Each structure stands twice: as structure tokens, then as C-alpha cells.
Amino acid sequence: MARLLVTGGSGMVAQHVAEAALAGGHEVVLADVSWPEDRLWAGATERLSFDIRDAEACRQHAAGAAAIIHCAAVVGPLRARLDPQLTLAVNVNGTANLLEAAHAQGARLLNVSTATLYGNRPDLQPLAETDPADPLTIYDGSKLMSESWCAAHRRTFGSDSASFRTGFVYGRGNQIGEYFLPRVLAGETVEEKAGGDHPCDFTYVVDLAEALLAAALAPKLANSVYNVTGGVLRTRGEFAGAVRALLPEAKIVQAPGIDPGRHLRGACRLARAKADFAWQPRFSVEAGLADWLGRLRSL
Numbered sequence: 001m002a003r004l005l006v007t008g009g010s011g012m013v014a015q016h017v018a019e020a021a022l023a024g025g026h027e028v029v030l031a032d033v034s035w036p037e038d039r040l041w042a043g044a045t046e047r048l049s050f051d052i053r054d055a056e057a058c059r060q061h062a063a064g065a066a067a068i069i070h071c072a073a074v075v076g077p078l079r080a081r082l083d084p085q086l087t088l089a090v091n092v093n094g095t096a097n098l099l100e101a102a103h104a105q106g107a108r109l110l111n112v113s114t115a116t117l118y119g120n121r122p123d124l125q126p127l128a129e130t131d132p133a134d135p136l137t138i139y140d141g142s143k144l145m146s147e148s149w150c151a152a153h154r155r156t157f158g159s160d161s162a163s164f165r166t167g168f169v170y171g172r173g174n175q176i177g178e179y180f181l182p183r184v185l186a187g188e189t190v191e192e193k194a195g196g197d198h199p200c201d202f203t204y205v206v207d208l209a210e211a212l213l214a215a216a217l218a219p220k221l222a223n224s225v226y227n228v229t230g231g232v233l234r235t236r237g238e239f240a241g242a243v244r245a246l247l248p249e250a251k252i253v254q255a256p257g258i259d260p261g262r263h264l265r266g267a268c269r270l271a272r273a274k275a276d277f278a279w280q281p282r283f284s285v286e287a288g289l290a291d292w293l294g295r296l297r298s299l
Contacts, residue, residue, distance in 0.1 A: 003027040003045075004216060005065040007052060007098065008072030010039045012173035013112060016209035017069055018042040024213065031061060032072070039173060052094035055101075062101035067108040067216040070098050073143075076176040077116075080139035091142035096149055099161055109150065109161040110215055115201065115229060117144045117165070121265040124199060124233065128269045129165070129225045136263070151224040162221045164212060167229030167268060170288065171205030172295050180243045180252055181292060189251040195259030196237035201229045201267045204288030207281040211273060218277035226276070227268035234285050242286045246293055 004021055006014045009030030018028045019042040031048040050057040052072055062068060073091050074080050080087040095111055102109040118127050119134030135141040147163040154161050170179040183190050211228040215221060236259070240252045258264060273279045283291065 001025050001027065002066040002217060003029065003064055005029045005031060005062060005068045007031050007068065007070050009044070009047065010035055011071055012171065012175065012205055013169070013208060013212075014069070014071040015040065015042040015173055016171065016205050017071065017212055018044055020206075020209045020213050029061075029065065041172070052097055053089050055097040058097040058101040059104060062098070062105060062107060065102075065105075065107050067110060068098055068102050069110045069112075069212050069216055070095060071112050073112070074139070077137035077139045080137065080142065084138050087138055087142050091139075092145045092149065095146040099150060099153055099159060102161070103153070103157060103159040107160070108216060108221070109159070110212055111146055111150050111161065111163040112212070113143045113147050113163040113165045113225075114140065115165040115167050115227065115265070115268055116140045116263050117147075118263075118265050120263060124264075124266040126266050126269050127227070129223065129227055129272060147225060154224050160221070162215065162223065163225050164215065164228045165225065165268065166208055167201035167203035169203045169205050169208060171292050174205070180240060180250070181289060182296070184243060184247055184250040184252065185296060189253065191253045192236070192255060192259070194255050194257045195262065196235065196240070196254040196256040198236045198257075198259045198262055198264070199233040200236060200239070200262070201231065201265070202234055202239060202285055202288070203229045204281070204283040204291070206288070206291065207283050210282070211277075211279045214277045214279045215273075220276075222276050223272050226273045227270055228273055228279070229268040229270070230281050230283075230285070231267055231270045232284075233267045239285055242289050245286070246289055
């Protein structure tokens, strides 16, 4: 049994990590700056309130953890654009504080990053972790900076750290992006003016949580960066079709074409994750949506 500190504890990814870790018999300490009750469903061994921008608080609360699964962030290009300085302070300096706290006691840091930092790749070729990054937004840039700091710290001091690049993450608790299901269940009509043909590497959040837990418990992480996505390109039109197959009454109006507001890139290669901590996604888009729907209906 391992003691895991999970930051961003009220968020979508952290809540699913907690659920998976508790089911595996591990201790889960969730940490956040606030606890909005409408976003909590997973249990925890303990809940903490502190700000990762506070280095001393990070050192204090990391004590006893075997690994820190770092999900806290200013998430998404739009939110990051509104406050670049906050984004830098949280996504870069906050990560550096947690890395120092983890390294001081020999714990592993798992830094949740993003595949958006690959930039736009209209050739749609599969992307490996060794492909060059080309961040387009403040958000992408902050995540690449945090990755670079973790990798440099690992090379310089031998810290046990790695970063994990996610795709278009959907599932219960989602607050970034449009994935139709909650609004359809609420009886709303969802309209998109473009993007029915836009390819995405969709990532079901349960798969992502299982990847992070597997990496936290692995004897060793041989690499400093890992892709953890669905690993397959599906169009937004196909995603909407999968929602309609589950809910025939769904009112989704989608225009064809590519959405200029979304990153355009190929699917991520997942060979590193499979080799180093025996992970690969369990859910197709159809299976992920069905599982998500089942979770919503069980409330």
C-alpha cells in the first residue's frame, strides 16, 4: 500500500485518480486550495488545503508520500490567456515547488502535462515523445516549461520525476472543452459552427487516471516524458455520433470541416507507457461514453 498525494484534488483528473487508488487499497491525500462540494465525488484518506505556490507548504504536506500525482494547474488556453502571470506561478513555479518537496524525501513526482504542446501538425502523423514541441499558447508554453524543469532537475539531481502528456480528456467532472453528454442529458441543444471533421486523440479520464496510478507505483520510470492518451484519431462528428447512439434524443447540430479554434495534430504513440509501466487505454470512445453515462445515471 502506498501513500499518494494528489494535487488539484477537487478537479476531474484528481478525483478519478483518488477513486482508482482507493479501490486498489492505497492511501490518498487530496490537496487543493478550495473544495467546491459540487465537484467532489471520490473519497480520500485525508484532505488538505494549501497553495502549491507556497514552497514551505509543499514541503510540509509532501511528508510521508511515496509519490505526488500533480494535477493542479491553470488549465486550458483560454483560462491561461486571461492571467499569464498566474499561469506561470501555478503551472511552472508550483510544479518546481512540488518537485523540490518530493525530491527532498525521495518521493516520485508525476507532472500532468498536455499533448497540446506538440502544436498544430496538419499532416496528422503519429506523435512520439521525441518529436519537437511547438507550443502555440501561454498554456502550452507553461506546460513545456514545467516539463523542461522536471527533466533538467532529473538529470542534474537524479530526482524521480516524469511528465505525462494528455489528449482531449473527457469524462465526469469535465470543465474544459465540449463533449456533449452532460448538456444532452440536461435537454439542451448543442451547436457547433465548425469541426465535425476535426480529428482528435480523445482520452477517457478513467484511462488517464489508471495510467497515472500505474506510473506512480512502477518500480522505475526510465523516461522523463510519456504520452498517455487514447492513441487513436476520431473525428468530433464520430464522437457526436457515439453520443447519439447512446441517447437517440440528443440534439447535436454540427457543421462539417476543421475547427480553427482547436489544435490539429495526429494521435500520440503510447509505446513508452506500455513498456515502462504496462499501461494502454482500455476504453474506446464508445466504451468511454457508455461508462461516463452510467456514472452520471448512478448519481
